[in-house]
Amino acid sequence: MLAKALVNREIPSGGLPFAVGLGVFNVATATQIGQLLPHKQGVVERVVTVTGPGIGRPGNFIVPIGTPIRFILEQLGFEGTARHLIMGGPMMGGTVSSLDVPITKGCGGLLILNEHQLTSEEQMKRYPCINCGACVDACPMMLNPCELGRLANKARYQEMADRYHLNDCFECGSCSYVCPAAIPLVQYFRVAKSVNRTRAAAV
């Protein structure tokens, strides 16, 4: 989407930016290339944003790669568990199984929830699709998350890719966010992509 908006080049379906002569880097990566490449050094630290209602002292911190999340949170007075943590942003981030998971070069943020925001079993209840179309309206890639979700339910993963452009989904989470039936669409799509990748690698 950035490529299209900024330089009017469209990355082909299933392709990467270099297919149209582009590299897309976030600001932190671009900065580190300038700082480290002349010295032939690899990435050793990154800026991590720690924020959310569950943390008393939010901020941006320079953290060595490999630092356990537990250590960072202890410095900030955090007393919760891994249940309170989302690694990444609110839409695309994921849960972690343990606070001992280390910071990697791909981790730019930690979102800390408080006790009230943890999802109860009642809230996790999902309902049948009511064909409202909200997910279709929300998808920036003009996909049909509703149909993709139906196929995912039947484990028709290859059909999702072949007929409904599953691989163009960049997992922004907008479809899941707006779904009134609380269907975890983007989670379905991640599973589908992963299964397709595994099957392709096994051929």
Ligand code: SF4
């Ligand atoms: S997660 Fe994928 S399908 Fe859902 S809105 Fe984002 S790009 Fe579209």
Ligand code: SF4
């Ligand atoms: S937003 Fe949810 S309920 Fe509405 S069409 Fe999409 S999947 Fe179905």
